[in-house]
Amino acid sequence: MPDNGSTQANAATANSPAVAEATKRQRIRLMIRAAGMLPVLLLLCIGFHYMSEGRFFTGQNLGIVLQQAAVNTVLAAGMTFVILTGGIDLSVGSILAASAMAGLTMSKLSELSALWLPVAVLTGLGFGVVNGALIALLRLPPFIVTLGSLTAVRGLARLLGADTTVFNPSIPYAFIGNGSLTLIPGVASIPWLSVIALLVILASWLVLRRTVLGVHIYAVGGNESAARLAGIKVWAVLIFVYGVSGLLAGLGGAMQAARLYAANGLQLGQSYELDAITAVILGGTSFVGGIGSIWGTLVGALIIAVLSNGLILTGVSDIWQYVIKGLVIIGAVALDRYRLQGSART
Amino acid sequence: MNEPILEMRGVSKSFFGIKALCAVDLTVYAGEIHALMGENGAGKSTLMKILSGAYRPDPGGEIRIEGKPVRIEGPLGGRAAGISIIYQELSLAPNLSVAENIYLGREMSRSGLLARGAMREGVGPILQRLGADFLPSTLVAHLSMGQRQLVEIARALHVRSKILIMDEPTTALSAGESERLFTLIRQLRAEGLAIIYISHRMDEVYALGDRVTVLRDGRLVGSLDKQDIRADAIVRMMVGRDVSSFYKKDHDPGAGKGHPVLTASDMSDGRRVKGCSLTVHAGEVVGLAGLIGAGRTELAHLIVGAAPKISGRLELEGQPIDIRTPGEALAAGIAYLTEDRKALGLFLDMSCLDNINLAVLGRDAKLGWFLDRDKARERADRAFAGLSIRAANVSVPAGGLSGGNQQKVLLSRLLAIAPKVLILDEPTRGVDVGAKSEIYSIIDNLAKAGTAILVISSDLPEIIGICDRVLVMRSGHIAGEVRRTETAPLTQEDIMALATGTEHLDA
Numbered sequence A: 001m002p003d004n005g006s007t008q009a010n011a012a013t014a015n016s017p018a019v020a021e022a023t024k025r026q027r028i029r030l031m032i033r034a035a036g037m038l039p040v041l042l043l044l045c046i047g048f049h050y051m052s053e054g055r056f057f058t059g060q061n062l063g064i065v066l067q068q069a070a071v072n073t074v075l076a077a078g079m080t081f082v083i084l085t086g087g088i089d090l091s092v093g094s095i096l097a098a099s100a101m102a103g104l105t106m107s108k109l110s111e112l113s114a115l116w117l118p119v120a121v122l123t124g125l126g127f128g129v130v131n132g133a134l135i136a137l138l139r140l141p142p143f144i145v146t147l148g149s150l151t152a153v154r155g156l157a158r159l160l161g162a163d164t165t166v167f168n169p170s171i172p173y174a175f176i177g178n179g180s181l182t183l184i185p186g187v188a189s190i191p192w193l194s195v196i197a198l199l200v201i202l203a204s205w206l207v208l209r210r211t212v213l214g215v216h217i218y219a220v221g222g223n224e225s226a227a228r229l230a231g232i233k234v235w236a237v238l239i240f241v242y243g244v245s246g247l248l249a250g251l252g253g254a255m256q257a258a259r260l261y262a263a264n265g266l267q268l269g270q271s272y273e274l275d276a277i278t279a280v281i282l283g284g285t286s287f288v289g290g291i292g293s294i295w296g297t298l299v300g301a302l303i304i305a306v307l308s309n310g311l312i313l314t315g316v317s318d319i320w321q322y323v324i325k326g327l328v329i330i331g332a333v334a335l336d337r338y339r340l341q342g343s344a345r346t
Numbered sequence B: 001m002n003e004p005i006l007e008m009r010g011v012s013k014s015f016f017g018i019k020a021l022c023a024v025d026l027t028v029y030a031g032e033i034h035a036l037m038g039e040n041g042a043g044k045s046t047l048m049k050i051l052s053g054a055y056r057p058d059p060g061g062e063i064r065i066e067g068k069p070v071r072i073e074g075p076l077g078g079r080a081a082g083i084s085i086i087y088q089e090l091s092l093a094p095n096l097s098v099a100e101n102i103y104l105g106r107e108m109s110r111s112g113l114l115a116r117g118a119m120r121e122g123v124g125p126i127l128q129r130l131g132a133d134f135l136p137s138t139l140v141a142h143l144s145m146g147q148r149q150l151v152e153i154a155r156a157l158h159v160r161s162k163i164l165i166m167d168e169p170t171t172a173l174s175a176g177e178s179e180r181l182f183t184l185i186r187q188l189r190a191e192g193l194a195i196i197y198i199s200h201r202m203d204e205v206y207a208l209g210d211r212v213t214v215l216r217d218g219r220l221v222g223s224l225d226k227q228d229i230r231a232d233a234i235v236r237m238m239v240g241r242d243v244s245s246f247y248k249k250d251h252d253p254g255a256g257k258g259h260p261v262l263t264a265s266d267m268s269d270g271r272r273v274k275g276c277s278l279t280v281h282a283g284e285v286v287g288l289a290g291l292i293g294a295g296r297t298e299l300a301h302l303i304v305g306a307a308p309k310i311s312g313r314l315e316l317e318g319q320p321i322d323i324r325t326p327g328e329a330l331a332a333g334i335a336y337l338t339e340d341r342k343a344l345g346l347f348l349d350m351s352c353l354d355n356i357n358l359a360v361l362g363r364d365a366k367l368g369w370f371l372d373r374d375k376a377r378e379r380a381d382r383a384f385a386g387l388s389i390r391a392a393n394v395s396v397p398a399g400g401l402s403g404g405n406q407q408k409v410l411l412s413r414l415l416a417i418a419p420k421v422l423i424l425d426e427p428t429r430g431v432d433v434g435a436k437s438e439i440y441s442i443i444d445n446l447a448k449a450g451t452a453i454l455v456i457s458s459d460l461p462e463i464i465g466i467c468d469r470v471l472v473m474r475s476g477h478i479a480g481e482v483r484r485t486e487t488a489p490l491t492q493e494d495i496m497a498l499a500t501g502t503e504h505l506d507a
């Protein structure tokens, strides 16, 4: 910036070139920040493409990646709401399992079987609202409450199927699990699971960025006492975010059930919460709340899926996959912190 | 006094391309109190943070200490160079003891174990010298603001600093605590320390300053020696023009003429507030004075439902009203400006735009839910222009603004509500003279338009300047009221007498 004294003198008010310049820089910085982990994602894709001798960027493989990312994306979207308020939801994996069990059980009742989908989603919502109510009204710490429901809801999931695997080969709406939406007949199609995930991301963006409630969510995460004094109903916001997280876990359960035609209360959704949390953190959302974006979460979820897929394509052994995944996650977040250091508030 | 202890030459600092400081010079001698003044956002805190090592200056400038050029890197660098800073926002760890705070970062240990006893003994003499009335083992969380400041000063002395920087140290202190601080500062000056003192209060600068340096828009305007320190000269240097008629009170001062808007009776919280009653009329500005700790903020919290009350009734425009949360208060038209803007007011990571609009988002929303972004933008722009808030634009995070500008952002949020009753808790804390007079005229205009206003302030000239009558609180009670009459103006003496309980027999 040129040393331009007279324009600097009223930097705050005038549309002087200095301000225009600074605004531009700020916008570029925001863009880099928003892009976040996108470069990492692209590098991973390109890297795997070469290491797997060109098997990554094929229509079929990309379809698989998108499909594998779908359920985690949906869970991570809910987790983003929760973490933005400075909370955490450890129970999403269990809620997913319980919802899938409830849905499948419903689908076997012949005349009511079409209702299995709303039943699964509402089951998730119910558990989420209970989590939220305990946290908001009894002021219990989110970590403790959802750690408790992680265990309790898992138990309920097993109870629902009498601790067996529930099958239903003729489950209604099975297309959402295995079908694809044809974009151009014979050329391009996209799995319904991924369509759902994208719609969830879009809806989350709409709520977080375009509604009053969205601003209130950021406000509660940024400074809860100030939010209370500013007249925000903090309890309502908390119940909402845990409700959303539960609802999306229920949707995830429905997606899994439709894909597998089956669910097992013990095994389904084990440690899914960790992948969801990882996606959110990779996406640059602050663990203490108040800062973050849903697009980052989408990129985070894709990174996880690409990593799994790529490591299989390149023939890395199962054991090493764990090690590499863990290291990439730590490395990516470290890189992110380093990149943001310059613009950090002091 | 011939060899300066500190010389800064051509120091600049930019944040993301905006110059916060532009080739500033500053010369400070040992044994002087050097006042640093300037409007909000002029760059005072930034300049000091460069000295303490919290910010790294842009290349090109030079800093000399006792004639030797130094590079200050990181907070430890500042300490090593003999510079200690007491920030605008105190930086103690409330969960640690006084001794542990003073030794923070340089803990003593014996064979690897923390030597708590030795540390307590080590700080004893300094605390004694400062006249502290608390023990080295006390938790900082249990100390008052004034006592915390003493701990900060003790920490500076303990590392044998030669330069002590104080950034608006009295904003959170009571009058008595401030007096004690001044005595201490003079004592430190006599011991040969150089003290850089930042303040927006002219009376403090008169009382303490040996020299004044004024910054404006990140540039050095000039320095004045003791004999030239005069309010009008300093203000002209700060603002670049004359600021006439500082306090503004054009609204009809006939107290009680309007109808009663807010009536609170027998408010108690069982601890700090004991059976307080008050009435504020339409178009009236009522002051609530008292010493720090008298329960003024707590009373305000009770009125707006921010704290649970054990007794008390509220009436709004003659109708009984039950308020249990700040949200209900806002909905009823009672707005409260908190005194603690960092902890209870602002969202530092959110944009100024969101901060300003937060309370009216729901009212403005389209279809009840969706943000009306044009309206929000317009309102934020208007607030920026109206209060001359200094920031690159309305979408920067509020945390990047200078202290005074943060205060203006918070005030804008309340003004956006257009409340019936406005309770302002220390409304001009940390705000520069120009903006103060803007805030006073805003208060005046609101009163003219019929708003009932209650102003809590520890700044007596301010209370006297803008209020129609003053209620004085002492240890949880309303100790009395001071009225302005045709013949007798409000006086500081009358207020202080009530606040301290002197000349008061039935207490």
Ligand SMILES: Nc1ncnc2c1ncn2[C@@H]1O[C@H](COP(=O)(O)OP(=O)(O)OP(=O)(O)O)[C@@H](O)[C@H]1O
Residues within 6 Å of the ligand: A345, A346, B015, B020, B038, B039, B040, B041, B042, B043, B044, B045, B046, B047, B390, B391, B400, B401, B402, B403, B404, B405, B430, B432
């Ligand atoms: N960390 C930061 N990031 C971005 N801008 C900053 C940062 N710190 C300071 N600034 C900007 O630098 C300018 C000077 O701020 P500074 O805090 O030094 O003002 P000040 O003179 O101390 O004001 P006040 O009297 O209100 O405390 C302001 O415009 C402020 O917005």
Ligand SMILES: [Mg+2]
Residues within 6 Å of the ligand: B044, B045, B046, B088, B167, B402, B403, B404
């Ligand atoms: Mg400052």
